[in-house]
Amino acid sequence: MKPSASQTWPLEAPDWILNGPEWLNDLGYDFYKSFVFDDRYQMYIKGLGNTLLLTLLALLIGVALGVVISLIRVSWDKNHTEMQGPGRFFLGFFNALAKVYLTVIRGTPAVVQLMIMYFVIFASSRNKVMVAALSFGINSGAYVAEIIRGGIMSIDGGQMEAGRSLGFGYVATMRYIILPQAFKAVLPTLANEFIVLLKETAVAGYVGLTDVTYAGNIIGGNCYDYLFPLLMSALIYLILVMFFTFLVGKLERRLRSSER
Amino acid sequence: MSADIIQAINLEKHFDGGDIKALNGVNASVKKGEVVVVIGPSGSGKSTFLRCLNLLEVPTGGAVLFEGVDITDKKADINLHRQKMGMVFQHFNLFPHMTILKNMTLAPMKLLRKSQAEAEEKAKALLERVGLGDRANAYPSQLSGGQKQRIAIVRALCMDPEVMLFDEPTSALDPEMVGEVLEVMKELAREGMTMVVVTHEMGFAREMADRVVFMADGKIVEEGTPEKIFSSPEQARTREFLAKVL
Numbered sequence: 019m020k021p022s023a024s025q026t027w028p029l030e031a032p033d034w035i036l037n038g039p040e041w042l043n044d045l046g047y048d049f050y051k052s053f054v055f056d057d058r059y060q061m062y063i064k065g066l067g068n069t070l071l072l073t074l075l076a077l078l079i080g081v082a083l084g085v086v087i088s089l090i091r092v093s094w095d096k097n098h099t100e101m102q103g104p105g106r107f108f109l110g111f112f113n114a115l116a117k118v119y120l121t122v123i124r125g126t127p128a129v130v131q132l133m134i135m136y137f138v139i140f141a142s143s144r145n146k147v148m149v150a151a152l153s154f155g156i157n158s159g160a161y162v163a164e165i166i167r168g169g170i171m172s173i174d175g176g177q178m179e180a181g182r183s184l185g186f187g188y189v190a191t192m193r194y195i196i197l198p199q200a201f202k203a204v205l206p207t208l209a210n211e212f213i214v215l216l217k218e219t220a221v222a223g224y225v226g227l228t229d230v231t232y233a234g235n236i237i238g239g240n241c242y243d244y245l246f247p248l249l250m251s252a253l254i255y256l257i258l259v260m261f262f263t264f265l266v267g268k269l270e271r272r273l274r275s276s277e278r
Numbered sequence: 279m280s281a282d283i284i285q286a287i288n289l290e291k292h293f294d295g296g297d298i299k300a301l302n303g304v305n306a307s308v309k310k311g312e313v314v315v316v317i318g319p320s321g322s323g324k325s326t327f328l329r330c331l332n333l334l335e336v337p338t339g340g341a342v343l344f345e346g347v348d349i350t351d352k353k354a355d356i357n358l359h360r361q362k363m364g365m366v367f368q369h370f371n372l373f374p375h376m377t378i379l380k381n382m383t384l385a386p387m388k389l390l391r392k393s394q395a396e397a398e399e400k401a402k403a404l405l406e407r408v409g410l411g412d413r414a415n416a417y418p419s420q421l422s423g424g425q426k427q428r429i430a431i432v433r434a435l436c437m438d439p440e441v442m443l444f445d446e447p448t449s450a451l452d453p454e455m456v457g458e459v460l461e462v463m464k465e466l467a468r469e470g471m472t473m474v475v476v477t478h479e480m481g482f483a484r485e486m487a488d489r490v491v492f493m494a495d496g497k498i499v500e501e502g503t504p505e506k507i508f509s510s511p512e513q514a515r516t517r518e519f520l521a522k523v524l
C-alpha cells in the first residue's frame with residue numbers, strides 16, 4: 019500500500035482506489051465518498067424517482083386545471099355578449115376567479131407557493147410528494163391554461179361554425195371538434211412545459227423533499243464537499259432534459275408528417 | 279307543398295353598435311322544395327342574411343320562422359332546428375382531424391343517436407353518389423378543393439336536413455373544379471331539396487333557381503323568376519349590377 023494523500027482522507031478508502039494509478043487517487047476518493055460510501059448513490063435514485071413522479075403528477079394536474087381554466091376564459095370571451103341570466107352570472111364569476119388565479123400564480127414565485135402549501139395549507143400532511151405535486155400542478159396549470167387557450171384560438175373560426183351548423187351545441191363542438199385539434203396543435207408546447215417543470219421542481223428541497231437537487235445537497239453536506247454531488251445532480255437533469263427534448267423532437271416530426 | 283318553410287320577417291342585423299347596417303329590414307320566404315338564389319354586390323349583406331337564417335348570426339331585429347316556429351325566440355332550441363338546416367361554407371370547413379367518413383357520421387351518431395353501422399351506411403351511399411366512394415378513409419388534406427366541397431355537401435345531407443343553405447360554395451375553388459360542385463347542387467335541386475344559395479354563378483341561378491333575390495345595401499331590391507331578373511329587371515340598381523357581372 020502506497021502512503022499517499024490517504025492520510026488526509028477522513029474515510030478509509032477501499033483497495034480499488036489505492037491500487038489504481040496515483041494521479042487518480044484523489045479523484046477516486048472523491049467519487050467514492052460522494053457516491054459509493056454508505057450507498058449514497060441510492061439517494062440519487064430516490065431523488066430521480068421523486069423528481070420524475072413529482073413532475074409527471076404536476077403536469078397531469080396542470081393540464082387538467084389548464085383545460086378547465088382555458089375553457090372558462092375562451093367561453094366567456096366568445097359568448098358573454100350574447101349570454102344572459104344565471105348562465106352568464108356563473109360563467110362571469112368563474113371567469114373572474116380564473117383571472118385572479120392566473121394573476122396570483124404567475125405573479126408569485128413557485129417556491130413561495132410551495133412553502134405556503136406545505137407549511138401552511140397542508141401543515142398537517144407529511145406526504146411531501148403529493149403536496150408538492152399539487153403545488154407545482156396548480157402553478158403549472160396557469161401556464162398550461164394560456165398554452166391551451168392559444169391552441170383553441172389558433173383553430174379557424176369556421177370549425178366552430180361548421181359544428182354549430184350541424185346542430186352541435188357550443189360545448190359539444192368544443193369537445194368533438196375544437197379541443198382535439200387544439201391539443202394536437204399545442205402538444206409539442208405541452209411536452210416542453212414538462213421539461214420546464216422538470217427543472218422547476220428543483221426547489222422541492224425547500225420542504226425537505228428528496229429530489230435530484232436535494233440529494234446532491236444532502237450528500238454534499240455529508241461529505242463537506244459539494245463539487246461531485248452537485249455536478250451529479252446537474253448531470254442527471256442534463257441527461258433527462260436531453261432525452262425528453264429528443265422525444266419532443268420526434269413527436270414534432272411525427273405530428274408534422276401526419277399533417278394535413 | 280307550398281307552405282313557407284323559412285320566413286324572414288323584417289330582419290335587421292347591425293354590427294359594431296349600429297355603425298354597420300348589414301341587414302336593414304329584410305322580408306323573405308322560402309317555400310318547401312324551392313331553390314332561391316341570392317345575388318348582389320360584395321358587402322350587400324348576402325352572407326349575413328343567409329347566416330341569420332340558421333342564427334349563426336343573431337339578428338339584432340326581426341324574426342326568423344322555421345317550419346312556423348320563431349327560432350329567434352329565446353325559448354327555441356336552436357341546436358335542434360339547426361339539425362334540419364344544412365349549411366355549406368365557402369371554405370368547406372371540414373374537420374381536418376377526422377377521416378371523411380368520421381366527418382360525415384359524427385353528427386348523425388351524436389345528435390340523431392344513429393348506430394355507427396347505420397350512419398356509415400348512409401354516409402357511404404352519399405359518397406358513392408357524389409363519386410367519392412373510394413375516399414371514405416382519406417383525410418380532408420388529401421382531397422382537392424372540389425372534392426372537399428362535395429364532401430361538405432354530403433356531410434350536411436347526412437343529417438337529412440329540410441333545407442340546405444349555401445354561402446358561395448364555389449368561390450374558393452379553382453375554375454376547373456367549380457363544375458363538379460355545381461353538378462352535385464343541381465342534382466340536389468332536381469331531387470326537390472329546398473335550397474337557399476348565395477352565389478356569383480349566374481349560370482346556376484339562371485338554370486336552377488325558382489326565384490332569384492337581388493340584394494344591395496342590406497335590403498332586397500328585387501326578386502323574381504330568373505327570366506324576369508336577368509331579362510327584364512325593373513330596378514336600375516339590378517340592371518347596373520347585372521351589367522357588371524354578365
Ligand SMILES: Nc1ncnc2c1ncn2[C@@H]1O[C@H](COP(=O)(O)OP(=O)(O)OP(=O)(O)O)[C@@H](O)[C@H]1O
Nearest residue numbers: 293294298299300319320321322323324325326327
Ligand atoms: N362580423 C362582422 N362584424 C362587422 N361587420 C360585419 C361582420 N360581418 C359582416 N359585416 C359587414 O356587413 C356588411 C355585409 O356583409 P356580408 O358579408 O353579409 O356581405 P356579402 O353580401 O356576403 O358580401 P360578399 O359578396 O363579399 O361575401 C359588410 O359591410 C360587412 O363588412
Ligand SMILES: [Mg+2]
Nearest residue numbers: 324325326446
Ligand atoms: Mg358573403
